[in-house]
Amino acid sequence: MQHFAYHSEENYLKTLYKLEDKKVKKVNNTALSKALELNPATVLEAVRKMSEKKLVTVLADKTIQLTDKGRKKALQIVRRHRLWEVFLVDKLNYKWDEVHHIAEQLEHIEADSLTERLEAFLGNPTVDPHGDPIPDESGKLKRIKTQPLSEAPWNKKLTIVALGNSSDEFLKYLNKIGLSIGATVEVAEVEDFDKSITILHKKSSITLSNEAANTLLVAL
Amino acid sequence: MQHFAYHSEENYLKTLYKLEDKKVKKVNNTALSKALELNPATVLEAVRKMSEKKLVTVLADKTIQLTDKGRKKALQIVRRHRLWEVFLVDKLNYKWDEVHHIAEQLEHIEADSLTERLEAFLGNPTVDPHGDPIPDESGKLKRIKTQPLSEAPWNKKLTIVALGNSSDEFLKYLNKIGLSIGATVEVAEVEDFDKSITILHKKSSITLSNEAANTLLVAL
DNA sequence: ACAATAAATTTGGTGAACCAAATAAAATTG
């Protein structure tokens, strides 16, 4: 009996899913290695093993794709990750930019019943603290219809419901300027020169770069 | 960066602590190997490494002892284990005989703040679902004064506050006969022949072997 | 087409954590 837990396969699958979700067209060994920050030789070996286990398929052009079986496993991990994030924020009062690395560990806890009980305990949340949808038990997830704030109509109440990316830096930036999931904002002005926009939020106005406005997703 | 987590050292320390707590006098390599269900060669190597790190001391007679540093680490794991057990039982409605193996995994999650926040969220419990005390942040634990039910006075209301051992079999047995931590019982009769005892619990009488009565600990 | 570049793959290592089997040392017992 080993006293350490193998998490690597789960992380490979999760990363493949993330890339697929980001609509990266051709996920080859190089792309996957970079995403995982691992040596290509390491990843190649792992992909071979997962291929043996029918978790991924390697196409003729070397593209690595999740099989249905692999995607299901990946979504299981994503589900656990997001549910734990909800737990950490809602129950333990962590801030949304503090929970990711803890959830990275918690997502690997194996116990069939745990995820389901946790979900019920949390009141069956549908999205995590970053606005990302939580897959259901079978791995299905309902994508919320969103629109980048940069493309949203002017002078109209908008609700921030998700983020194009949940990087630490971006979360910290949002914390600083006082924006979070659920915030109501209104586009006041778009600067023609650099596409930066000025929004109204709680009676104060905030100017956002086009990049930031692109990454903030509002309900559609 | 490795995608798997090393838990082995924590498990060695925890097991050493458990043996120490059970007052096993001479914990040698054989004893530790048996407790961990690992090959003696494996354990010997691990003990050497922990000795290098000043977590354990190997006495002249080959007895393996925790150093203060080692015991502190061990108690940290015990603390996490017991707090997670409380979480699983109190918040996720697990039964007390279902939580151990899940807590075995959760106890290894590393995040300074997590344990403290969890403790606060649970309302600063002092004992786990099996009546075992939860060490505080610094590793101190207040032992509850207890007495085996087999030695308790007759015809007196007694409260079961802990168990001499929390093995799966014993917990399942207690579930079956309807006893748990917090139960109020009264010794009605002790059979001279085999020291089996008959107790009253919620208006029904239960007969327990001496072994069982020895393992049930009541408040003193 | 062909040289330059990039991607895939192979080869040879590493460290952590485990094991079985052999040997050495210590303790026990008749």
Added chain:
DNA sequence: CAATTTTATTTGGTTCACCAAATTTATTGT
């Protein structure tokens, strides 16, 4: 105390997950 048994230790493996440095096999730009 000598024989037996137990315990400790050594030696030689294994698997997993990783890496660096070739090498081979595309791909691409001219």
